[in-house]
Amino acid sequence: MxxxxxxxxxxxxxxxxxxxxxxxxxxxxxxxxxxxxxxxxxxxxxxxxxxxxxxxxxxxxxxxxxxxxxxxxxxxxxxxxxxxESLLTITTTHTFANTWLAWRVGSFQMEHPDLAVRMTTSNELCDLRGGDADIAIRGGGGGWEGMEEYRLFESAFTPMASPECIAAVERKLGRPLEPGDLPGQNRINPSDDWWQQWFADNGVPADESILRRAGIRLENQANEGHAAMAGQGFALLTPLLWKGDVAAGRLCMLFPERVSVRGWSYWLVYPHERRMVPKVKRFREWLLAEMRLALDEIDGGWTAQGRVPAAAQMPAQS
CATH class of the missing domain: 1.10.10.10 (Winged helix-like DNA-binding domain superfamily/Winged helix DNA-binding domain)
Structure with missing residues (x-):
């Protein structure tokens, strides 16, 4: 040749x-x-x-x-x-897309009318270098080889339910709900490790029969939150992702001061060699700014273990 x-x-x-x-x-x-x-x-x-x-x-x-x-x-x-150059493809989880990004990504596209935005949802690994997408937003511990990583927020969770569900349970109890009441209530994904951790963090006894009881089992937090809004029971949800539904009265945080931390975070990820591509750079700057605002709005950005770090200004070491 x-x-x-x-x-x-x-x-x-x-x-x-x-x-x-x-x-x-x-x-x-x-x-x-x-x-x-x-x-x-x-x-x-x-x-x-x-x-x-x-x-x-x-x-x-x-x-x-x-x-x-x-x-x-x-x-x-x-x-x-x-x-x-004219199309930005983002891949993210079903939960992050449905509860947070899909509500905001239109504003990014309107700020950059020359750029079309395509968002796909998947919880599976994707090949960013092979062209599956330009950018990924995923949960995990970080440290993906050859990737530029920006930590967006730490994954925290606390029980939530619809106001109607909470009111019905409290009528039966004749008093406000307490953490120790939850093992006996309808819990969404009752065998999920998150429930085990939340019970342990809050001193609630929970034996194997409680953790393995029958109940609704859904594949992601987005579905769990919508089931909770429909009055199907109590779900463990991430406050930052459901802020709008809490503000609108569709969901209530039972114990705002009792928030557990999962031990992993959501990250913005893309290959090192793509870091200066204009469309990637523009989306990164927009997303980190939006995330800082969201963290500041969610009760000052706190969790049970202190303030959630603001979205990273520098990439994490991978």
Whole structure:
């Protein structure tokens, strides 16, 4: 291919020196590549003249097809680059998309009307280098090899339910709910490790029969929150993600001061080599600013173990 490229440039300019300058090669390198192609074909492509390389009939016959082929290749790459620059693809979890990002990402697109935004949801690993997406937002401990990482917020959780559900239970009890009442109530995903941790953090005895009891089992927090809003029971939810529903009265935090921390965080992630791509840089700056506002609004950004760190200004070490 290098030899064909050298021939096409030399044939089009009819000058080995001009071809060398166009390709960033030496004149000797262009001459060597053309000679190797002539040897492979078994026929000369040029008649060398002083200051000019005149095509032989074979060379003249090959040139239009090769020039058209290289033009097509360049057009294909240019089309890809144009599409890549105009479309930002984000992959995130079902929960983060449905409870937080989908409510806000439109404002990012309106700030950047030249950029289309596509959001996909999945809890599976994705190949960012292979082109699955430009950016990923995932939960975990961080430390993904070769990735630029920005810690968005620590995953915390506390029991929530609809006001109607809470009122019905308290009528039966004849008093306000207490943490020790929850093992006997309808809990969404009752065998989830989060319940075990929350009970332990709050000194609530919970044996295996309580943790393994029958109940509604849903695959992600987004579904759990909507089931709780529908009055299906008590769910362990992340306050930051459900702030809007709490403010609107669709959900209530039973014990605002009793928030457990999961031990992992949500992260913005993309390959190191993509960090200065304009669309990635613009989304990163927008997301970190939005996250700082969200953390400041959620009760001052606190959890049971203290203030949640604001969204990172510098990438974490991976």
């Amino acid at each position: 290098a030899a064909v490229r050298a021939f096409e440039a030399a044939a089009r300019t009819e000058n080995f020196t001009a071809a060398a300058a166009e390709l960033g090669m030496t004149q000797a390198a262009v001459s060597y590549q053309v000679k190797s192609l002539e040897e492979r074909l078994g026929s000369p492509l040029f008649v060398r003249e002083r200051g000019r390389a005149r095509l032989t009939p074979l060379g003249a016959r090959l040139l239009p097809a090769l020039t058209g082929a290289f033009d097509a290749i360049e057009a294909a790459f240019a089309s890809h680059q144009q599409e890549d």
